[in-house]
Amino acid sequence: MRILVEDIPKEGIKLDFDLPPEWMRERIEDPGDDFRFAENIGVWVELYRTERGIRVKGGYSSVAQLTCPKCLEEFTSPFEGEFDIRLMPDIYIAGKREVRLTRKDLDVEYFDGVVVDLENIILSELMVNFPHDKLCRPDCKGLCPVCGANWNYEKCEHYGAEHRYKNPIWDKIKLSIKL
Ligand SMILES: [Zn+2]
Numbered sequence: 154m155r156i157l158v159e160d161i162p163k164e165g166i167k168l169d170f171d172l173p174p175e176w177m178r179e180r181i182e183d184p185g186d187d188f189r190f191a192e193n194i195g196v197w198v199e200l201y202r203t204e205r206g207i208r209v210k211g212g213y214s215s216v217a218q219l220t221c222p223k224c225l226e227e228f229t230s231p232f233e234g235e236f237d238i239r240l241m242p243d244i245y246i247a248g249k250r251e252v253r254l255t256r257k258d259l260d261v262e263y264f265d266g267v268v269v270d271l272e273n274i275i276l277s278e279l280m281v282n283f284p285h286d287k288l289c290r291p292d293c294k295g296l297c298p299v300c301g302a303n304w305n306y307e308k309c310e311h312y313g314a315e316h317r318y319k320n321p322i323w324d325k326i327k328l329s330i331k332l
């Protein structure tokens with residue numbers, strides 16, 4: 154997935170490909186239980202030559218395999234996004250600050266001017282946007298802090314009174330104020 158700048162024709166090139174679900178985890182050191190996909194990752198990329206560098210437009214679409222941070226249930230969620238990056242050769246790095254200021258609306262990155270590393274670009278887009286903290290549902294009720302019951306499915310005897318159990322220190326403080 155490395156493309157030579159000299160191989161990019163004037164009219165640009167378009168690529169369309171699928172990456173296997175494990176593609177991202179295989180490229181991350183110690184991914185733990187994170188960055189899991191339930192389906193292939195569909196990717197499209199367009200590369201154009203610009204006045205000074207290369208414009209990389211693209212997108213990805215898949216289904217993320219997630220664990221709800223509140224109730225710890227496994228679930229899947231559509232995961233897709235788009236990007237539009239300007240790659241500038243390193244020789245312009247001296248003017249980096251000015252470029253950043255005048256092109257605030259654009260993503261400007263630097264490269265060696267010879268090879269476009271698509272793998273790196275896709276990997277960092279997926280990393281930055283992966284929905285780690287997404288809940289299984291917007292109103293996930295979580296687990297009971299006392300008995301561990303999943304409040305999305307059952308109401309244990311502690312349900313509705315969680316404020317009394319969540320932070321015993323707060324109760325002690327209230328007690329000492331009364332005294
Ligand atoms: Zn949940």
Ligand SMILES: [Zn+2]
Binds near residue numbers: 297300310312
């Ligand atoms: Zn409970």
